[in-house]
Amino acid sequence: MSSSNINWYPGHMFKTKRELKEAVNMVDVAVEVLDARIPLSSRNYDLVEIIDRKSRINRIIVLNKVDLADPDETDRWINKLTDEKTKVIKMDSSRGKGIKELKEAIKSFKGNKISTVRTLIMGIPNVGKSTLINSLNGKKSLEAKNKPGVTKALRWLRVDNNISVLDTPGMLWPKFEDENIGYMLATTGAIKDEIFDSLEVAYQYIKKLDSYENKKDINKLLEKYGVTQEEFENLKDDFNPYYSLILLIAEKKKMLIRGGEPDEYRCSKALLTDYRAGRTGRITLEKANDR
Structure with missing residues (x-):
C-alpha cells in the first residue's frame, strides 16, 4: 500500500x-x-x-x-x-x-x-x-x-x-510529525472519514495489530470475521498479506460488488467502524511498555 x-x-x-x-x-x-x-x-x-x-x-x-x-x-x-x-x-x-x-x-x-x-x-x-x-x-x-x-x-x-x-473544540495540530499518528487518529475516529483513504487506514490498522509480539489483538480480529489461523498464515506468502486479508474478510462477509468481486472499501469502512464501537474487542493500539 x-x-x-x-x-x-x-x-x-x-x-x-x-x-x-x-x-x-x-x-x-x-x-x-x-x-x-x-x-x-x-x-x-x-x-x-x-x-x-x-x-x-x-x-x-x-x-x-x-x-x-x-x-x-x-x-x-x-x-x-x-x-x-x-x-x-x-x-x-x-x-x-x-x-x-x-x-x-x-x-x-x-x-x-x-x-x-x-x-x-x-x-x-x-x-x-x-x-x-x-x-x-x-x-x-x-x-x-x-x-x-x-x-x-x-x-x-x-x-x-x-x-x-x-x-473547548477538539484540537489537532497543523502537521503530524509521524505519519503513524495520523493513522492512529483516523482509526479511532478523531479525524473526519472524508479526509483519508479508508482502505489505507484499515490496512495500517491490521498491520499494527499483527506487529505486536503478543498476537491476542490480531487474533480478536480474525475471530470476529471468521478467519482461521491457517487462512491467515497462508496469506503471509502474498505480496501484500494485509490487503489480501481485507479481500478475504469482504468475501466471507459477502461484501461484494457487481460481478462478485470483494468490495475492499466497504470492508475497510466496516473494519474501522467495528473497531471504534468495540465490536472487535477491547484493543489498545499504543502499548505502554513499547514507549
Whole structure:
C-alpha cells in the first residue's frame, strides 16, 4: 500500500488555539482528555505547551473510552503518566464511570481563596469532552456525537456551586510529525472519514495489530470475521498479506460488488467502524511498555 499524509486542521482550530492562550489566565485546573486506546497519539502538545506556561494551573489527565481499551494496558498507562504534578483518572464518560472521581479531584484544588474551581476541558476531536461535561453536569447541556468537529467555539458552563468548566473544540495540530499518528487518529475516529483513504487506514490498522509480539489483538480480529489461523498464515506468502486479508474478510462477509468481486472499501469502512464501537474487542493500539 502506498502511504499518504493525513492532516486535518480547519480554521476553527487555529482560532481556538489563539483564544485559548488568553483564556488560560482564568483557569485553575486543566483536564486533558486522552483516548485510552492511543494515549500518545491523542495528546496535543500544542495544548500542553500552553498550559506549561502557567505553572500555577493544576493538572488532571483523563484516560477516556476505557470501555474500548485493554484494561491491563490502561492500568499500565496510568502508572506511566502519573507523576507528582499530575493525577490520572480512567473514565467511560458515555456511562458516567469515573465522573465522581474526577469531580473530587477537581474540588481538591479548591482553596480558601477560590469559591469556584474554573476548569479547562481540552483534548483532540471526538475524545468525549462534551459527553464528559454532560456527565459532570448531570444533564445534556452540550451536543455530543460520535464524530469529530461538533464543538467549534470556547464556552463556559456552570457544573455546580464549586465547579465551572471551559469547554473547548477538539484540537489537532497543523502537521503530524509521524505519519503513524495520523493513522492512529483516523482509526479511532478523531479525524473526519472524508479526509483519508479508508482502505489505507484499515490496512495500517491490521498491520499494527499483527506487529505486536503478543498476537491476542490480531487474533480478536480474525475471530470476529471468521478467519482461521491457517487462512491467515497462508496469506503471509502474498505480496501484500494485509490487503489480501481485507479481500478475504469482504468475501466471507459477502461484501461484494457487481460481478462478485470483494468490495475492499466497504470492508475497510466496516473494519474501522467495528473497531471504534468495540465490536472487535477491547484493543489498545499504543502499548505502554513499547514507549
